[in-house]
Amino acid sequence: MFGGIDPALLIASLMVASVPILLAAVGELVVEKAGVLNLGVEGMMIMGAICGFITAVETGSPTLGFLGGAAGGAALSLLFAALTQVMQANQVASGLALTLFGLGLSSLLGQNYVGIKPPHTGAVPFGPLADIPFLGRVVFGHDPFVYLSIIAVAAVWAFLKFSRGGLILRAVGESHDAAHALGYKVVRIRMLAIMFGGAMAGLGGAYLSLVRVPQWVDGITAGAGWIALAIVVFASWKPWRALLGAWLFGGITVLQLNLQAAQVGIPVEYLSMSPYLITILVLVLMSSGRGKAALNAPACLGQNFHAAR
């Protein structure tokens, strides 16, 4: 026990709290690695939240609900893909519009779903493992999506680092003209990356409405998508650092609430501030130019590609 807080419970709730932002951040990381800046994460998350919720309630199956959430996020991201990749619209403006559109559309879709309880998502049955002191609660007491989010980080890391597909994706993000000259379908690859990002954000949103809160209320994401965007920068486009960032951002929120509940006299303002201070610090270090981190941003990030140019 530390200041009246059980560390096992704290770490366990920290892991749960960071799942939505982690899933969304990993998705956005892949999108940005392909050279596309999609600021519509918040909109895709909330579409995932409502689509997942509706699917789960109508079918009674949380698993189908999560699939529905991923599909909802991916469907909305297709709109962004069409605007930016086909119609060459500005990525920043389209991304912001996507967020506004997603918030409005989710509110419309969710009209009849306020106050309904979704089917319960259980913990993974680890049997006797869950009874191990400390570790049982921290490592073996979660629902499947906590593990899935960490597996997703590992998978994205391995894909980007070791696979040919990952190399092509990075090439498209670093220099779309060169990739195009080599014969890679830049637009197609970027559209796939955008859809992956949308599906992951949708999963994150569905986790909010199906597990973490669990219910539908308008505006349920309450800015989580923006934090996911910040984490991608904080992580300097590296998957494992995104995991660290998500735990830091998610963890600080949980920690400060727990400290208050345990009546520990630490001013909560400082703790709430700290993830953002660290982000600013990281940004300063990155933009100082000399460091290796500055080179980490994909060179074509946010630039549109047109084959005729």
Place this chain on the structure above:
Amino acid sequence: MKRRHLLATAALGLSMAFGGAAMAQDKTKACFVYVGPIGDGGWTYQHHQGALDVQKAFGDKVEIAWQENVPEGADAERVLTQMALGGCNIIFTTSFGYMDATNAVAAKFPNVKFEHATGFKREHPNVSTYNARFYEGRAVQGTIAGRMTKSNKIGYIGSFPIPEVVMGINSYYLHAKKVNPNVELTVVWAFTWFDPAKEADAAKAMIEQGVDVIASHTDSTAPLAEAAKAGGKVIGFGQASDMSEYKPSPRVSSIIDNWGPYYVKRVGALMDGSYQQADAWEGIAGGEVLIGDITEAVPAEVKAEAEKLRDDIAAGTYHPFTGPIKKQDGSDWLAEGATAPDGDLLGMNFYVEGITGDIPK
């Protein structure tokens, strides 16, 4: 180029459609500014019900308009200016944080009436304030909490450390303490009115500390959903709205904000010319604060006790802040038998004796 042109035309068309609606001057236009989404199931939802009551009461003679999710701060001023320019005759700003924006915009539009909920600044003759005595409802909740807790730990999720919330915490604690001297109160400040995930986390943090009755001052149903996960061991209350979907447990009762009568009265007064600047503060007696059905999860004698308290407050025979009450630091606040003057309540920035922890500055 063509695409851009198309977008520009579409934008122009949209703005004309919205602008056009404001042209009808023979109708009275009542506008509402909401801090959260209407679908929050709590605070904003109830204000919107009030707005709909206005429409119902006056039908064709009134036009209502509203904007959701308006942040407290510079954006609020922009929205208010836009509404005033858009032909609103009376604007209801429904969150404490709109106080300065409301007064600033009111100075520029002396012919538009402004009504600010839960605030205390009326710097111009066209600004009125209105509030409800929620602390009366908190007294009823505190009584139930004190009787129902098994761990003797009760919790309160605070939104922002403003008098409105501190008042609720004090009333809740005093009445829990009255029926159960061993009760301890845990306060967690969420620093938000609406963030379901954070509200759920706050409830979870308290439950892990052994709290088994949770009252909340934030707007969503998330704390009740979190309490429901505890499988019947933890109870809570509906806040702002009845939140009846969590009946009979964890939601054992609720405070329902009922703004409809006030909105209808004020818009009506504006239409017949009897409108005056006001500072309205009604409670259970005036019907602005309703106590939602106390469910069968509460034993009959506790229910009777809570309902008697409610009726005494309604009849005016009991004031939730009746002395002797000391402040947290041990200094005297109310003498034996004295009741709290409204001024003290509206500026309340201290805990009463027995509550641990500090109010964040």
